[in-house]
Amino acid sequence: MHNAPILSFFSDPFSLGRSAFCLKRRHGDYQHLSLREVGNLREPVVVSEAFVLVGELRAGGRTLVPKILDIDDALRLLSGRAKDDGGEKLWSSKRALEPHFSSPAEFKRWSEVYEGRGSFPLGEERLRLLESAADALEKLWRDVQDRLQLQGEYERFEQIEWPTQQLLHYRQLRGLPFSAEARNACLEAARNEKYTAYRAISEALGVSASGLNYRNVGQYLSKTDASHLSVFSDNAALPDYMKLARSTSDFAASFVSYMEASRDVRTLSQLEDQFGRVFPRFHVVGTVTGRILVSDPHLQQLKRRHRSCLVADEGKVLSYIDYAQFEPGIIAALANDDEFLAAYNGGDLYSNLSIAIFGDADHRKECKQAFLAFCYGMSRPNIARLLSGTRPGTARYNATLQNLDLFFGRYPGLDAFKVRLVQKLAAEGFVASVWGNRRYRTAVGPLVAKERRWAISQVIQGTASLIFKEALLELAAEFGSDAVLLPMHDAVLLQFPVAQKGDDTRRASEIMQACFERRFPQVSVRVTSGEFAEKVADMLPAEN
């Protein structure tokens, strides 16, 4: 892969006939290509910002280059930082390219042309800038490969990350089938909800609800049936209190509904239908833990009841398959606690926790949340707070904490596992998943609480995300790239021919299970299939 040619380009977002491409081979000659010629390439190419290239190919009605190696995901991984930890500047490919240009002036000129600022270069200058960019990209590419090798991550990039890129580039090119009718129905429902709430609020206050939010609604609360919340006007927790008050206060119910419906209207309006499809962008190393992200639009955060906008291609049906208790399964694999492993393999941990705390399995949902919070580093007292719904000191809190201690006391390996990870971070300055994917400290000195928490989540989530990507690749190998529509962290939206849905779903579940168990044979992971979108019947209240 060291020898893959470099492709630099200027894109043409407004279809002005300005796209330009330059291929640089290892022996140093430059070929200036048209979009059509790029589409006809039958060899791998190295690029930066592959999504721009894929967008050009789609706009030009071209097919996908067999292998596009996007340098950006490697930079993201090598940064070893979360976005909120200053990572963005580190993994920006534009910044990474800058020192590899022949001069600051050349970089500046290329940069303004690349971003569509400044005058469009003609003739010789355009060719020269593309060649300069190809030179810089080639140097950056060497640097990136060296660093990947040094960290022992190069092999994984070849086997997992780049093939996953290719799969998702294909999805970007093809887009996802989209139902404008379903979107409009959801949008209309959200608008109705917003309008109903708007009228109720305006009537209650005697002023228009426009422009109200959680930060400025406090001044009006005394005039409503939620006047007892006035004391929380300046409290950051007001939204929580308003939500809790929904059942007893019509105003609180209307206000929360107004806020949520307003957001839904915005989210759904942003979902633009382009000839029955939607074309998001995929980030293979989307998070510091290695999870895949989808943006523009951010389909992974669609509310369940708005997901009917996404549909299957003609003649196919959707199939949504997920790893059950994915993170606990990873812990079972890594923690070296035989009791925990046996409990995971033998039953439903979330139900077990519910029985341990509440005496029955009816609180599985809250216990799932609590268990995941445990995986992400939440302290036991705060889990007790979450599950008991009360503050420390109450009898209920004390009983919950006691039951919690009893439950986790059966699995001493879990706490020991966490301690090991925290110690490793303190000693070495980074933690990583089983197969790489490091996250580095940015601070010095003793670990702070937040670092202790991400030390744990990085290893668990990072290991999970790699297994998930392997599963995606195997699903694509079995059913073809057209079957894989949308990755959702521990679940995947697939589409199968109508007549084969049952068989294919079963086969896909087996593949996902086998992927996990090939990595961790001692763990019996469960894979389930369910509905991607919430059914209309589920949207009615009173149910449950």
Added chain:
DNA sequence: TACGGAACGTA
């Protein structure tokens, strides 16, 4: 106009 924080959706 740019930027950080708050809010809220998903896993």
Added chain:
DNA sequence: CGTACGTTCCGTAT
């Protein structure tokens, strides 16, 4: 003081 994000809106600084 449970992790990771994208998107939008808001208030403040420029």
